[in-house]
Amino acid sequence: MGKELSATRKKRDINKVAYLFIAPFVLTFVVFSIYPVVRTLYLSFTDYKGFGEAQIVGLSNYIRVFKDKFFWRALGNTVRMWSVNIVLQLGLAFLLTIIFSDIKYKMRGLSIFRALFYLPNLIAATSVAFLFKTLLDWKYGTINQMLVGSGLLKAPINWLGSTLTAPYIVAVIGAWMWFGNSFIMLMAGVQGIPKDYFEAAAIDGAGRWKVFFQITLPLLRPIMLYVAITSLIGGLQMFDIPFLMCGGTIGNPSGSTQTVVMYLYKFGFEINQVGFASAIAYALFMIILVISMIQFKAFNKKEA
Amino acid sequence: MGTKVKRGILYAALILLAVCCLLPFILMMINATRSGSEIVSSFSLLPGKALSDNWATISSYFDLFRGMRNSLLVAIPATLFTAYFSAMTAYAMAVYKFKGSKILFGVIVVFMMIPGQLSLIGFYDLITELNMVDSYLPLILPAIAVPGTVFFLKQYCESVLSPVLLEAARIDGAGEIRIFHKIVLPLLSPGIATMSIGAFIGNWNSYLIPLILLNSPEKFTLPVMIASLNSSTDITRNQGAIYLAVAISVIPILIAFAFCSKYIIGSITAGGVKE
Numbered sequence: 083m084g085k086e087l088s089a090t091r092k093k094r095d096i097n098k099v100a101y102l103f104i105a106p107f108v109l110t111f112v113v114f115s116i117y118p119v120v121r122t123l124y125l126s127f128t129d130y131k132g133f134g135e136a137q138i139v140g141l142s143n144y145i146r147v148f149k150d151k152f153f154w155r156a157l158g159n160t161v162r163m164w165s166v167n168i169v170l171q172l173g174l175a176f177l178l179t180i181i182f183s184d185i186k187y188k189m190r191g192l193s194i195f196r197a198l199f200y201l202p203n204l205i206a207a208t209s210v211a212f213l214f215k216t217l218l219d220w221k222y223g224t225i226n227q228m229l230v231g232s233g234l235l236k237a238p239i240n241w242l243g244s245t246l247t248a249p250y251i252v253a254v255i256g257a258w259m260w261f262g263n264s265f266i267m268l269m270a271g272v273q274g275i276p277k278d279y280f281e282a283a284a285i286d287g288a289g290r291w292k293v294f295f296q297i298t299l300p301l302l303r304p305i306m307l308y309v310a311i312t313s314l315i316g317g318l319q320m321f322d323i324p325f326l327m328c329g330g331t332i333g334n335p336s337g338s339t340q341t342v343v344m345y346l347y348k349f350g351f352e353i354n355q356v357g358f359a360s361a362i363a364y365a366l367f368m369i370i371l372v373i374s375m376i377q378f379k380a381f382n383k384k385e386a
Numbered sequence: 387m388g389t390k391v392k393r394g395i396l397y398a399a400l401i402l403l404a405v406c407c408l409l410p411f412i413l414m415m416i417n418a419t420r421s422g423s424e425i426v427s428s429f430s431l432l433p434g435k436a437l438s439d440n441w442a443t444i445s446s447y448f449d450l451f452r453g454m455r456n457s458l459l460v461a462i463p464a465t466l467f468t469a470y471f472s473a474m475t476a477y478a479m480a481v482y483k484f485k486g487s488k489i490l491f492g493v494i495v496v497f498m499m500i501p502g503q504l505s506l507i508g509f510y511d512l513i514t515e516l517n518m519v520d521s522y523l524p525l526i527l528p529a530i531a532v533p534g535t536v537f538f539l540k541q542y543c544e545s546v547l548s549p550v551l552l553e554a555a556r557i558d559g560a561g562e563i564r565i566f567h568k569i570v571l572p573l574l575s576p577g578i579a580t581m582s583i584g585a586f587i588g589n590w591n592s593y594l595i596p597l598i599l600l601n602s603p604e605k606f607t608l609p610v611m612i613a614s615l616n617s618s619t620d621i622t623r624n625q626g627a628i629y630l631a632v633a634i635s636v637i638p639i640l641i642a643f644a645f646c647s648k649y650i651i652g653s654i655t656a657g658g659v660k661e
Contacts, residue, residue, distance in 0.1 A: 098484070099478075099482065101484060103474045103482075104490065106475075107475035110471075110528060114528035116497075117512060118511075132511075187396065206590070209609070217413060231429055350506070350510070359507055363507060
């Protein structure tokens with residue numbers, strides 16, 4: 083009896099060590115993650131200019147965001163570039179997953195192709211931006227030289243100078259950077275499906291498309307949801323590539339590549355309307371939240 | 387027979403796509419050795435002779451190796467912090483029963499989904515208040531608390547650590563802190579290594595936060611330094627120099643990838659695929 087008691091007391095003491103173990107994380111997390119999020123929320127209700135006293139102004143920053151046609155333009159730009167990006171990125175990733183998981187063709191070289199397709203994702207966005215900005219130069223860029231030299235184009239195209247091409251260039255570069263990542267995720271999902279399922283289907287004489295639609299696709303749903311939501315969160319925060327390739331926060335040409343985070347950056351760090359910038363951050367957050375919930379619903383509905 | 391032809395077509399398509407991934411880097415390396423006027427006048431797949439001239443143009447403008455050193459000064463401690471403290475937090479959450487454990491887990495999951503821009507302004511404001519602008523501390527310290535890594539390592543703990551083993555160590559008289567360092571950390575090391583690779587690449591490539599926090603050019607990390615190319619007319623006049631600067635920033639990652647692509651790819655799926 084006494085022995086048991088001391089054992090339970092000892093156990094309780096042991097569990098207290100947990101607080102010591104989590105203390106650095108919790109402290110850092112409260113200071114550098116939770117506080118900034120709450121502080122941004124507070125600032126979004128003020129007229130803070132980055133210095134001096136902040137006056138509470140209620141919802142006026144949010145009303146201004148709502149009425150600001152440039153915010154809506156930036157949101158439209160972001161959504162347009164993200165949509166093109168995501169269709170290419172996931173389309174390509176899906177196609178590759180179908181090719182590599184095909185039970186008839188049994189493609190080899192997955193690890194080499196996977197590595198090559200992933201490579202662009204590894205490089206800093208700043209380097210990617212400068213590389214493509216230089217390669218796509220209107221008069222002297224290597225890409226125009228190749229296209230004109232091979233006869234595919236009659237005259238060089240001003241890729242980054244026209245509203246008809248610049249946003250789509252940004253979208254294509256985004257897809258180029260991220261399709262390998264999505265492919266690896268989807269492929270890992272396929273590899274996680276027990277082999278018995280495919281073998282059983284083969285014994286039953288199921289065709290490859292039937293296997294794909296009846297087995298592979300349904301079992302991939304959780305990963306598809308994960309990929310869709312992470313690329314939504316990442317994509318709507320698009321910043322580095324258009325910021326560096328399209329003339330800073332202006333988003334040349336004529337603001338067609340200005341994303342919401344570039345717009346936020348302009349107010350938060352260039353012209354110091356910090357309160358307004360904070361409201362932009364929360365407005366974008368709410369938009370991301372709503373779209374994620376729609377994605378969630380859409381994926382769950384298919385399951386029923 | 388038809389299968390063979392079709393398979394051939396598929397391989398050709400895959401190779402074409404792989405070329406699309408590599409070509410920009412190959413063009414970059416070739417153009418880095420050509421002079422600005424050569425690049426401007428014609429396209430070539432043959433290297434030129436202007437490598438040293440291009441290097442002279444760049445080094446007269448900035449010290450790329452300093453940028454690399456600065457990036458290492460940020461990325462190495464940040465990665466170590468993430469690895470050590472995430473393992474510690476994850477271990478505590480997986481093994482001990484304590485009040486607030488569920489809340490902590492909930493907060494971690496919520497913050498994994500919260501976009502970074504939401505804290506950007508509040509974070510900058512906080513760093514200004516703390517007088518830490520233009521210092522590496524605000525780039526390094528937050529690495530102690532990375533929710534995604536804790537989330538992954540907690541699950542890793544649950545699959546790798548056996549309660550019997552921990553109990554045996556306790557009976558041998560080992561203290562909890564000693565058990566963590568001598569038994570748990572070595573057992574978790576494959577998972578920690580996987581997460582560290584991802585953390586290092588993320589820190590090495592990070593642009594927006596260093597951009598808003600660092601003011602002095604001599605403190606710029608590599609991505610911020612590369613981005614400052616925009617403001618140099620000497621360099622923008624010479625495309626060869628731009629290509630060389632970008633190439634130097636990219637090559638360390640390319641070399642690292644050539645040697646450990648398997649682990650890097652493992653680190654991507656680790657975060658997302660949960661059985």
